[in-house]
Amino acid sequence: MSLRIEEYPSPNYDQRTRAIDLVVLHYTGMHDARTALKRLCDPAPLAGHYPGPWQNADTPADTPLGRASAHYVVDERGVIFRLVGEHLRAWHAGVSSWEGEGDVNSRSIGIEIVNGGHDFDLPEFPLAQVDAVIVLVRQILQRWELHPSRVVAHSDIAPGRKRDPGEKFPWKRLAQAGASIWPDASGIAASAEADIALLQRQLRAFGYGLDEAGAHGERTRVVLEAFQRRFRASRIDGAADAETRTLLAALTKSTR
Ligand SMILES: [Zn+2]
Numbered sequence: 001m002s003l004r005i006e007e008y009p010s011p012n013y014d015q016r017t018r019a020i021d022l023v024v025l026h027y028t029g030m031h032d033a034r035t036a037l038k039r040l041c042d043p044a045p046l047a048g049h050y051p052g053p054w055q056n057a058d059t060p061a062d063t064p065l066g067r068a069s070a071h072y073v074v075d076e077r078g079v080i081f082r083l084v085g086e087h088l089r090a091w092h093a094g095v096s097s098w099e100g101e102g103d104v105n106s107r108s109i110g111i112e113i114v115n116g117g118h119d120f121d122l123p124e125f126p127l128a129q130v131d132a133v134i135v136l137v138r139q140i141l142q143r144w145e146l147h148p149s150r151v152v153a154h155s156d157i158a159p160g161r162k163r164d165p166g167e168k169f170p171w172k173r174l175a176q177a178g179a180s181i182w183p184d185a186s187g188i189a190a191s192a193e194a195d196i197a198l199l200q201r202q203l204r205a206f207g208y209g210l211d212e213a214g215a216h217g218e219r220t221r222v223v224l225e226a227f228q229r230r231f232r233a234s235r236i237d238g239a240a241d242a243e244t245r246t247l248l249a250a251l252t253k254s255t256r
Contacts, residue, residue, distance in 0.1 A: 008081035010041040012069035013088045022108035023151045027164040029117035033075040053119040070110040078132030096157035097209035122168045137179040151180045159226035167233035183250035194240040202252045
């Protein structure tokens with residue numbers, strides 16, 4: 001499958017301070033591709049230009065919004081828009097962290113997948129769109145010599161703050177096509193009881209932002225939710241149940 005890539009330059013970028021070693025997948029979470037492209041190319045976005053469920057109805061129309069962008073936008077037909085060159089830093093990650101580092105934009109390539117997301121009742125991702133994402137991601141992994149484990153969700157790098165690309169996104173299909181990873185739980189037995197310290201070590205080993213200190217309670221639950229949203233979408237409750245523990249143990253084995 002050859003990709004259809006259209007140049008759609010955004011002024012929202014600056015220089016990287018670090019080598020590329022991550023690919024971050026997002027959903028746009030807006031009404032349509034047009035609105036998302038306009039927002040991601042807007043050098044001075046105002047709240048009034050982007051009305052929608054993502055903002056408070058009584059926010060004044062002239063309220064400035066943060067400038068944002070991504071390297072690529074993939075629409076529902078599978079057409080890809082290139083907004084920012086890969087060698088430049090696009091602004092898609094926001095407040096986030098992975099493997100203990102905060103500036104995720106500097107080290108990542110951001111792909112926005114056109115989809116209304118949670119605010120629009122989680123629409124399905126059309127096949128043509130998923131196929132295009134797979135080919136694009138594989139090309140990026142090849143170009144920068146990255147392992148499929150380097151592909152993460154926005155919800156992975158900003159647990160509790162972001163939920164995209166959401167639990168409808170077909171991560172397993174990506175993994176089967178070599179564009180992500182999927183835990184192989186065969187032959188792995190979960191411990192009879194949840195060992196929270198072990199879980200936290202495994203979550204941290206994968207890359208989740210979970211500090212040693214204060215890692216108990218609410219933060220661990222939020223990070224477990226992010227893990228489930230991606231790898232066990234049938235129940236996202238932040239509980240360390242046996243299936244979650246098994247998948248996490250399997251995942252720890254399958255990275256790199
Ligand atoms: Zn996002």
